[in-house]
Amino acid sequence: MSSQVATTPPADLRDYLAAERTFLAWIRTGLSLMGFGFVVARFGLFLQQIRFTDGAEVPRSYGLSLWFGTALILVGVVVSLGAVWRHVRLTRRLDRGELHAAPSLTATVLTAVFLALVGLAMAIYLLSVRNSGASDGGRREGNSMSQLRENGIVERASQHSVEETVQKIEAILQAKGVQLFAVVDHSREAENVGLKMPATKLLIFGNPKAGTPVMLAAPSAAIDLPLKILVREDSAGRVWIAYNSPEWLRERHGFSAELLGNLRAVEAVAQAAGQ
Secondary structure, X not given: OOOOOOOOOOOOHHHHHHHHHHHHHHHHHHHHHHHHXXXXXXXXXXXXXXXXXXXXXXXXOOOHHHHHHHHHHHHHHHHXXXXXXXXXXXXXXXXXXXXXXXXXXXXXXXXXXXXXXXXXXXHHHHHHHHHHHHHHHHHOOOOOOOEEOOOOEEEEEEOOOHHHHHHHHHHHHHHHOOEEEEEEEHHHHHHHOOOOOOOEEEEEEEOHHHHHHHHHHOHHHHHOOOEEEEEEEOOOXXXXXXXXXXXXXXXXXXXXXXXXXXXXXXXXXHHHXXX
């Protein structure tokens, strides 16, 4: 007596090809997530470089971009591994000729929801970075090339050479009736002793009618008065104008806010000389 074993015919070739296309699509999704995650993780360094080249005081920390990027990379790895497991499982079922319902959409929906949440978090994060940058710009009087450091030094870019900038300052002081006490040419003094130094000049100026009340109110202010402006050239050939912030001088020596106006001339002179 012979016996017959009932066998289930294997799936059609088109089913295998469709499964392979789905598998490759998931692999591309995983690779895209990992690549995009790497870009996001390095985005913080890009923002730091932008702040540095814009003359920002100290590059602030952008560590959140590292966490966003790492999360995307990990999700890309999970998606790739899940695609392999899903493809192997589906291929075996096709080999056995098993009929099955439509594949679950859970993985697809969860991936889409996760990406939407990450995108929303990144949008909020970028807006916060933009707003903080705008407030920093306002604190620097809208001039991206000026900066107020922790030591009270304000630095502005000049559109002219060191010599031309110094000449403009001298002309402005003369027009305002402000006395120029001295011009110290540091670069020339360095050259006299056989050393090289980029063009650097310090101008010392003031008006006794404005400075004396400040020194009477706070005698220690005589250390920083008369007012000074430093004009220098950096290693890249750019020219900078630096001076002590009047607000910083007030905090350092403790004189009243009413006397701040006596020192505001340094700001006006520096701004006019750099244009």
